[in-house]
Amino acid sequence: MAIARHGRGPAAVARAYASQVHPVFMLPPVATALFGAALSGRFAPAVALVYAGAAFFAVYTAHVKDGYVDFHRRGEDDDHPMTERGCRLGLLGSTLGFLACLGALVAVATPLAVALAAPMWAIGYLHAPQFDTNPVTTTLGYPVGIALCLLGGYAAQTGTLALxxxxxxxxxxxxxxGVKVIDDAQDYGYDRSIGKRTVAVALGRRRARRLAIAALAAGLFAVVPLSVTGVLPPSAPAASLAFGAVAAVAARKDDTTATMLLVRGAYLFLAGLLVAVSFRPLAGVPLPDITVLGPYTYLATEVAFGAVALALLVRAGPAALRRAAVTVAAVYPVAYVWDxxxxxxxxxxxxxxxGIEVLGIPVEEHLFMLVVPALVLGVHETLHARTGEPNADGGAGTDADSGAGTDADSGAGTDAAPDATDR
Incomplete structure (x- = not known):
C-alpha cells in the first residue's frame, strides 16, 4: 500500500514525512527544552539533546495525528501528503523515536525528567480528536507542552526543580x-459551523480577543515582579518589552496577521529571556538614581507621567480629553481630603x-491627584477607542457580544457551509 498520496518512490515518501516538520511550531518546544537546560547553570550537551529530541518527536506526533484526523477522518483539510497507512506508520515512527529518547533519559537523567517528558507525547497524540474540541484543552495543550519542555530540560540537568x-x-x-486563542480564532467560521468549541466559538470573537490580550499582558507583566524579587535577572523585563511591543501592534490586527506577529514575538521573548538568564547583562548595575534632582525629584516624575497621560488623552481625541477633565475634577475633592x-x-x-505647600498639602500632591486619574483615563480611552472588532471574515465590524442573528458573538448564526477560505 502507498504511503505518500502524491508521487511514488522513496523521494515522495521522504517529502511526505518531511512535510510534517513545521518549523514555526517545532522550534519553540525544542528551543525551550534547551533553554531549560541552560537555565540550570549546568549544560551536559548529550542530556540536553536527548530531552530536546523527546520534545521534537512529541510535537511531530501531534502534527501527524492532527493531519490524519482532519483529512482522513473529519474531512476538514483539502489535502494531505500521506495516505492513512502513511499516517499510521508516521505515528509509529514518531512514537518509537520518543520512546527511544525516553529510554535514554532513564539512562542519563533522573526519574523526574522522565516523568516530565512522558506527558508531552500524550498531549501530542491526544491533541486530535480528543483535546481540540474543548475550549480549555485546545487552548492549553501546546502551552502546557512548552512548560513541560522547560521544566524537563532543567530537571534532566539537575534532577530537581527550582523556583x-x-x-x-x-x-x-x-x-x-493568549497566542493560541488568537490563533484558533482564524478558523472561527469553520469551527463554529461544525460545532468545534474553541475559545472564540465558546465566548465570541470579541470576548476571546479580550481574554487573549489579558493573558498576554498578565504573562508579560509577571516577568517584572519576578525580576524585582530576584527570581529572574534584572534584565529579564527587557524580553517582555520586546514581546510587548509586538503584541501592541498585533492587538489591532486581524487574527491571521496577529498570529503571525505573536508567534515571531514569542521567539523574541524566549531569546530575550535566554540572554538575560545566560549572560545577566545588568547584574551588579544599580537602578538609575533620580534623586540627584534633589527636592525636584517627585515633581520631575509627575511631569514625566503627566506628559504621558496628556499625550494619550490628546491622541484619543477632544471628547476623551473633555471627559477626562470632568472626571478628574470630580475626583479631586475626595482625593484632596484623603491626601x-x-x-x-x-x-x-x-x-x-x-517644600512648597498649597492649601495645607505639598504642591506635588496636588499634581499627583491630577496626574494619576488622568493617566488611568488615558489608558482606558486608548484601550477602548476602537468601535469595531475583527469579524468572522477577519475584517472590522461592530458585532455585539450577545443577541440573535449572524454577528460573530451571538449564540446562533447562519454561517455558510465551510469552504477553503474558512480554513
Whole structure:
C-alpha cells in the first residue's frame, strides 16, 4: 500500500514525512527544552539533546495525528501528503523515536525528567480528536507542552526543580495561551459551523480577543515582579518589552496577521529571556538614581507621567480629553481630603519634594491627584477607542457580544457551509 498520496518512490515518501516538520511550531518546544537546560547553570550537551529530541518527536506526533484526523477522518483539510497507512506508520515512527529518547533519559537523567517528558507525547497524540474540541484543552495543550519542555530540560540537568523554571513555565503557559486563542480564532467560521468549541466559538470573537490580550499582558507583566524579587535577572523585563511591543501592534490586527506577529514575538521573548538568564547583562548595575534632582525629584516624575497621560488623552481625541477633565475634577475633592488626612496623621512622608505647600498639602500632591486619574483615563480611552472588532471574515465590524442573528458573538448564526477560505 502507498504511503505518500502524491508521487511514488522513496523521494515522495521522504517529502511526505518531511512535510510534517513545521518549523514555526517545532522550534519553540525544542528551543525551550534547551533553554531549560541552560537555565540550570549546568549544560551536559548529550542530556540536553536527548530531552530536546523527546520534545521534537512529541510535537511531530501531534502534527501527524492532527493531519490524519482532519483529512482522513473529519474531512476538514483539502489535502494531505500521506495516505492513512502513511499516517499510521508516521505515528509509529514518531512514537518509537520518543520512546527511544525516553529510554535514554532513564539512562542519563533522573526519574523526574522522565516523568516530565512522558506527558508531552500524550498531549501530542491526544491533541486530535480528543483535546481540540474543548475550549480549555485546545487552548492549553501546546502551552502546557512548552512548560513541560522547560521544566524537563532543567530537571534532566539537575534532577530537581527550582523556583525560576517553575515561574517561567507559568509565564509561558499564560502568555502562549493568549497566542493560541488568537490563533484558533482564524478558523472561527469553520469551527463554529461544525460545532468545534474553541475559545472564540465558546465566548465570541470579541470576548476571546479580550481574554487573549489579558493573558498576554498578565504573562508579560509577571516577568517584572519576578525580576524585582530576584527570581529572574534584572534584565529579564527587557524580553517582555520586546514581546510587548509586538503584541501592541498585533492587538489591532486581524487574527491571521496577529498570529503571525505573536508567534515571531514569542521567539523574541524566549531569546530575550535566554540572554538575560545566560549572560545577566545588568547584574551588579544599580537602578538609575533620580534623586540627584534633589527636592525636584517627585515633581520631575509627575511631569514625566503627566506628559504621558496628556499625550494619550490628546491622541484619543477632544471628547476623551473633555471627559477626562470632568472626571478628574470630580475626583479631586475626595482625593484632596484623603491626601490631607493621611499626611496629617503621619501615614506617609515625602522627603524628595520642594517644600512648597498649597492649601495645607505639598504642591506635588496636588499634581499627583491630577496626574494619576488622568493617566488611568488615558489608558482606558486608548484601550477602548476602537468601535469595531475583527469579524468572522477577519475584517472590522461592530458585532455585539450577545443577541440573535449572524454577528460573530451571538449564540446562533447562519454561517455558510465551510469552504477553503474558512480554513
Amino acid at each position: 525560576a523554571p517553575l515561574a517561567l513555565s507559568a509565564v509561558f503557559v499564560v502568555t502562549l495561551a 490631607w488626612y493621611t499626611l496629617e496623621v503621619g501615614v506617609f512622608s515625602i522627603p524628595m519634594r520642594t
